[in-house]
Amino acid sequence: MNDAGDQSKSDATDWWVVMTKPRGEARAQVQLELQGFSTYLPRFAKETIRQRQRRVSSVPLFPRYLFVLADAHAHHAVHTIRSTLGVSQLLKVGEQPVRMPSTIVEGLRLLEAGHGGKIDGHFQHGDRVTLLDGPFKGLKGIYQIDSGELRGLVLLEILQKTATLTADKSQLKKI
Numbered sequence: 364m365n366d367a368g369d370q371s372k373s374d375a376t377d378w379w380v381v382m383t384k385p386r387g388e389a390r391a392q393v394q395l396e397l398q399g400f401s402t403y404l405p406r407f408a409k410e411t412i413r414q415r416q417r418r419v420s421s422v423p424l425f426p427r428y429l430f431v432l433a434d435a436h437a438h439h440a441v442h443t444i445r446s447t448l449g450v451s452q453l454l455k456v457g458e459q460p461v462r463m464p465s466t467i468v469e470g471l472r473l474l475e476a477g478h479g480g481k482i483d484g485h486f487q488h489g490d491r492v493t494l495l496d497g498p499f500k501g502l503k504g505i506y507q508i509d510s511g512e513l514r515g516l517v518l519l520e521i522l523q524k525t526a527t528l529t530a531d532k533s534q535l536k537k538i
Contacts, residue, residue: 376465378430380454388423391449398443401432405471410485412533417513430468486515491538494530
């Protein structure tokens with residue numbers, strides 16, 4: 364069994380997995396960093412439509428989870444991590460925190476950087492949608508593809524024939 368000194372040398376570049384309270388990732392990250400911990404919260408850009416308004420926001424890749432660098436400071440202040448605002452628990456196997464190799468975290472960072480501002484759309488190919496406004500209000504269709512940033516192509520069945528319609532995304536609602 365390793366003593367604390369040996370353990371801190373063996374995983375100085377590893378990361379621990381922290382479970383946050385629901386929607387508390389950002390708060391936990393800020394609070395942990397204020398206490399001197401190095402953290403990483405992988406994020407991606409996601410499009411949402413609420414109240415007919417399109418918004419692009421940065422959301423956690425793993426909701427409710429973030430990573431804390433398992434350095435000497437973290438080893439000496441495990442109890443501080445657990446009692447930080449926004450933190451639910453430090454994931455453990457037995458009495459030992461779950462370790463995430465730095466290669467995986469670096470891979471996540473590269474993936475996040477390579478995503479390069481691409482936005483995961485609110486509507487995906489094949490989503491069933493209904494039109495909220497206009498002459499086709501109430502008709503149901505199948506979302507096909509984005510047609511620009513704010514519009515989408517919808518496949519409708521009208522009079523036993525299929526037709527495509529380009530509609531503003533704010534006028535569509537997932538069924």
